[in-house]
Amino acid sequence: MFRRAEKVKYIGYETEGNRMEFFYEVDGKNISVLLMAKRFTFAIDDVHDKIAYYLGYSYLLDIIHMTFPKEVEVMYKPPMNDFWKYMFTHVVGEALIKWKAPISILDDIKFIEGEKMPKYTPQEDPMNPDVALIPIGGGKDSVVTYELAKKKYGELITMSVQAPGHNWDEIAPMIKKLGCVEMFDSYEDMKFLNQFQPITSGNAIFNYSMIALLVAREYGTNDIIFGNDKSVSNEFDYQGTIINHQFDKTKEFREMFNRFISEHVVKGYTFKSIIEDMTGTEVAKELSKYHKEQYYEHLCSCNYANIKKYTHAPNGQCSDCLKCMYTYLCICNAGDKKYADLIFGDMSKREDLMEELLDDKFRNDCFGDLEECTMLVKSLKEK
Numbered sequence: 001m002f003r004r005a006e007k008v009k010y011i012g013y014e015t016e017g018n019r020m021e022f023f024y025e026v027d028g029k030n031i032s033v034l035l036m037a038k039r040f041t042f043a044i045d046d047v048h049d050k051i052a053y054y055l056g057y058s059y060l061l062d063i064i065h066m067t068f069p070k071e072v073e074v075m076y077k078p079p080m081n082d083f084w085k086y087m088f089t090h091v092v093g094e095a096l097i098k099w100k101a102p103i104s105i106l107d108d109i110k111f112i113e114g115e116k117m118p119k120y121t122p123q124e125d126p127m128n129p130d131v132a133l134i135p136i137g138g139g140k141d142s143v144v145t146y147e148l149a150k151k152k153y154g155e156l157i158t159m160s161v162q163a164p165g166h167n168w169d170e171i172a173p174m175i176k177k178l179g180c181v182e183m184f185d186s187y188e189d190m191k192f193l194n195q196f197q198p199i200t201s202g203n204a205i206f207n208y209s210m211i212a213l214l215v216a217r218e219y220g221t222n223d224i225i226f227g228n229d230k231s232v233s234n235e236f237d238y239q240g241t242i243i244n245h246q247f248d249k250t251k252e253f254r255e256m257f258n259r260f261i262s263e264h265v266v267k268g269y270t271f272k273s274i275i276e277d278m279t280g281t282e283v284a285k286e287l288s289k290y291h292k293e294q295y296y297e298h299l300c301s302c303n304y305a306n307i308k309k310y311t312h313a314p315n316g317q318c319s320d321c322l323k324c325m326y327t328y329l330c331i332c333n334a335g336d337k338k339y340a341d342l343i344f345g346d347m348s349k350r351e352d353l354m355e356e357l358l359d360d361k362f363r364n365d366c367f368g369d370l371e372e373c374t375m376l377v378k379s380l381k382e383k
């Protein structure tokens with residue numbers, strides 16, 4: 001039987017130097033989310049104040065999908081109800097699927113409105129159109145995005161976000177290699193939150209988009225380019241409701257998010273993806289054109305490797321999850337099996353993972369649709 005919180009409350013945020021901390025209550029107990037930056041401090045103006053509020057609201061969605069509270073109290077409700085309804089359904093819906101909880105919880109959770117919405121004064125920052133900001137995760141998608149963006153822009157600024165449990169220094173040297181602006185966000189009192197529900201991925205891209213907006217304003221660039229490919233559009237019918245826990249990585253999300261930022265935060269910034277029409281297979285083929293020794297050596301596509309450093313594969317991958325299996329197949333299909341074996345170890349005999357990859361069920365990560373995965377498995381077996 002899963003446990004639910006009675007009430008979650010968003011209190012607000014504070015800044016000091018390179019620290020920005022967001023405060024909440026869960027059933028009367030205080031918790032917080034800490035955001036830290038390297039290379040610059042958080043100088044708050046009217047725009048940064050709005051960014052901070054919506055980032056705090058976004059973290060609130062993460063806390064909701066950890067605790068399934070019956071009531072949520074916010075300082076004020078954000079605009080664009082359709083946008084936030086999508087976010088709420090997909091973010092909380094993912095946790096419901098993993099916890100096998102009733103979909104009715106989406107309607108059970110009541111929001112209590114607090115202070116009135118502050119007025120928005122349209123503003124456009126001075127920017128350099130020849131510069132782009134590239135958030136780097138360390139996997140094939142962000143590397144290909146980086147390489148393609150180099151052909152279009154005169155200068156690239158790279159950025160990383162280290163989430164709870166991640167250890168990028170050991171696991172993803174790509175971040176060091178590309179000289180990222182490093183940001184760190186972490187939930188305080190994780191043990192307390194674990195008393196409710198298992199912590200799942202949540203709306204990471206919304207969080208990271210708001211953080212990227214802080215970085216973009218610091219460096220004067222209006223194009224923020226995420227490495228999100230076609231594999232993120234995996235919808236699942238759960239008890240009559242369509243859930244796509246990768247919604248915040250889709251083109252639909254970016255279109256709604258761009259409108260939201262322009263109309264309610266600040267004008268002039270554009271969030272985009274230049275690989276949104278490419279499958280993971282096509283991204284891997286593009287990656288194979290680049291400096292293989294340089295990039296394959298530092299590649300990290302395993303989510304579990306972010307939590308614990310595995311040692312049975314040279315690059316810290318777990319080599320035991322569907323994300324590893326999918327990326328392994330993509331790189332093999334690109335004709336680089338020897339590099340795939342170096343990164344993950346030889347996974348060509350892992351029939352169990354291949355069968356699981358082809359199972360028609362909720363796909364809880366970015367590893368292609370059934371048609372693409374079927375092709376990849378067939379291609380490997382034929383070779």
